[in-house]
Amino acid sequence: MGQRRSPLDVVELELLAARGWRGTEAERLGDWVLRAGGGGYSSRAHSALAVGDPGVPLPAAVRAVEEWYRARGLRPCVQLPGRQARGADAVLAAAGWDRDEDTLVLTVELDDRTPEPPAPVHLAPQPDEAWLRACRQHGDGPLPAGATTVLTGADRVVFASVRAEDGAVLAVARGVRTDDWLGVSAVTVAEGARRRGLATSVTRGLQGWAVREGAGYCYLQVVASNAPARELYRRLGFIEHHRYHYRRAAG
Known part of the structure; x- marks a missing residue:
């Protein structure tokens, strides 16, 4: 089996993976994808995928994410892939959000x-x-x-x-x-x-x-x-x- 560099970058692969593992509800916040459904099964189905530009300043995006999940009775959660999510990660860290361990793709x-x-x-x-x-x-x-x-x-x-x-x-x-x-x-x-x-x-x-x-x-x-x-x-x-x-x- 040969191996070569993947033809997709981080954002492209995460968006593709999101299509293959979905909750029952999804909504866009700019480029971000807010996902819920499945009765609490799977963090990937119950998190905001922070890829690209949310279309608003990052502190406002964090507030919007929190409101979206709280309105559904869910603990707000954001998935932060790769270096492109470092800005969002820093804002969430400053706001006191808990960090999980790394997941490797x-x-x-x-x-x-x-x-x-x-x-x-x-x-x-x-x-x-x-x-x-x-x-x-x-x-x-x-x-x-x-x-x-x-x-x-x-x-x-x-x-x-x-x-x-x-x-x-x-x-x-x-x-x-x-x-x-x-x-x-x-x-x-x-x-x-x-x-x-x-x-x-x-x-x-x-x-x-x-x-x-x-x-x-x-x-x-x-x-x-x-x-x-x-x-x-x-x-x-x-x-x-x-x-x-x-x-x-x-x-």
Whole structure:
């Protein structure tokens, strides 16, 4: 699998990724995208994506974001990707907003030489109940009501799983094709099935599907503290494209 520089910059890739992972409500503030919906599932679906120019001075943009989320009963949250968001980050920091850890956005080029997955992978256009039970929020709890809306809210989406002979779901992942990109998310392996290459299997299964669909690149997000996942994706050829973090209003 060859690797070359991604053809999208930070803003372009974040806007593309936002199309593949949506809440149920979105509104523009200049170039920024305010997102909500899904019953509190996923920070990406419940944050303002701070890319480009909000169309007003940054302190006014922060106030507008806070009012928008408070009106919906949500804690205001802003996603700040790459160097282009440093100005907004400084204003939010000065206002006392809490900072989360970094999330890495990793990319890899795809081609028809993508290796076959080590284990058979089942692909489906919708997640069944077994898939949803296996896909735990933050790896440790059941999905909240509304999560399915976020997971299925894209035009070309597929749900990968590895299943035991008795039908038990051992590993899951979600893939979405947006333009010529595959987005991989929700990679989860059952505790008793780890260290068996199943995360590799669902990732490779999605990549093979995307190549057949005509995609040429793949992206995914992983928190900086998740060393095992970062090592896995390094072995699969991913490189860091950029980083982002969230800031959340106090209280």
